[in-house]
Amino acid sequence: MKVKVKAKEKDGVVKAKVLIKHAMETGRRKDKKGVIIPAHHVTEVKAEYKGATIFSAEFGAGVSKDPFVKFQFKGKAGDQVSVSATDNKGQTGKSEATIK
Amino acid sequence: MKLIKVSIIALVLSLSNVAFAGGDVNKVIAKAESTLKQASKSGFEWTTTAKLIDGAKKAAKGGDSKLAMKLAKKALKEGENSLIQAKYSEMHWQDYAPK
Amino acid sequence: MKRLTILCAALTTVFTAVANASSDKYDKKVAQDIAKYRTFFANKFPNVKNFGEYKDGVYAIDAKAREQWIEIEDFPPYELSIDEGKELFEKPFANGKTYASCFKNGGINIRHNYPHFDTKTNQVMTLELAINNCRTSNGEKPLGYKKGKIAALSAYMASTSREQKFNVKVPNEAAYKAYLDGKKFFYSKRGQLNLACSDCHMAITGSKLRADIPGPAIGHATGFPVYRSKWGELGTLHRRYGGCNKNVRAKPFKAQSAEYRNLEYFQTLMSQDMDINGPSVRK
């Protein structure tokens, strides 16, 4: 799973933006043959900063395809923030960014 | 005996009737198809027309010549209209450009 | 009055002939069309002060939708496709060459040179056609024209050319013919709904068509490829053309058919001097 992170600091507050490549299948959509496509979506997103989790999110199928989430925390430029994501099939993705 | 004769005649008549209706439908379908081909060549085919022709063919095969005729006629009308549209556009498209 | 008209026409002819020893004669003709086209939109949307704003499509005229659009463009879903496109672009073919070998300046910052009229083959050369020509001349199979890899490649190439301006030329008679062909397509009524491109994107744009406001035609070519919310993925301009034709129940042409390439040529000429703003997000 591809995860992309951008993070920027201003006045001690870091704004982190995350984009995840994921189909986010709801489990209610049918394919061309009319067969239901099983639910397949991101369930958890977790952000770590200096070895601790500073933000996490649980997603249902109601989050848009190719999920985007923007969160904020106290931190400083030059540090690393890492974001990992898991879906309901156990697939994972992880990405790190240097705070600008 | 007379009765049988009459019924045979009636049967033949009704058969020929069916056959005639069938040929008629096939004629209309063929005409609709050739009109669609022309429309396609002109670049103005509608997405709905080929489906109508398919429907007409299916109905004809299934023996519902009434439905087949209805769909074939509709398809033919659509094909003719797309040709009119092509002609109209050819003549009038410039009227829609800003002056 | 009639005399005056004739005189004017004669003067124009003389002027045109003198001013251009014929080479940019067609550019001049098209420039007149562009001027009329812009006047139309200037009258229609007096609040849009600068035609350059139309690079944002419908978001130039729909303030509420614009807010949401800007929010999505903040970290747009197509960014992942740009990365994918860059990888594809840099990955060598089986023969060791890359896409860079087929394009001016290694394919970077050149999006605004497409489409152009190729005077050797006398046809409109679009970026996507050039990408596939590059592949086939290097022994690779061509890509599908509507989405996926070609859209990602096109997105990456556009992303390196942002804020460059379209400067499309009409070099010869054949080019002018292609332009006229595209123009005719644009103003011709099609499909069971009997609608021309211009009906929705000039006459109706700005007001609602069912639940939607169709985007103004000016600037249509600037933002492609686009990530449409409706598609949930990136698609090319010709994919959109096909969708538009189907919407009015007209049988679409093939992506990269002469019809659609000429239409793209016309639309891009109408977007002359506007910024490349692709890839972008649309609803």
Added chain:
Amino acid sequence: MKISRRDLFVKLGKGAAYVAVLASLPKIAWAKWNAKAFASTDLKAAIEAKYGNMSISDSDKVILDAPEIAENGSVVPITVSSSLPNVSSMSIFVEKNPTPLVTSFAMGKNSINEVSIRIRMGTTSNVVLLVEADGKLHRAQQEVKVTIGGCGG
């Protein structure tokens, strides 16, 4: 807690009980995906599954920033924020979605209470934000009109 395979099958056989099984698995400190809450098909049940019977009151200290009319139901940008102290979680529900709970954010002590996300809405609906702080739920809600639905079509 241990569930035998046999138990699991019995419970699976009872259909809906399966989500309950998932939900009753041991909880891990940081967000463990709340299957029951995400599977609930009405707003009340989803809130209960997520927050139990905590009291809910409307508050002007929680802000739900959503468009009046969504451009496209499949991508509706939403920003939630709160000026309350000690916020531990923020959850977004779309009342008329087939499963109303869309997402839930767990806030740490260094988090700033402002999160943006893009969500799906099948139809025009109330969007409800619940912010959990000091053991209470604070609510803000707004109707978002959807003209092009995000659930197919």
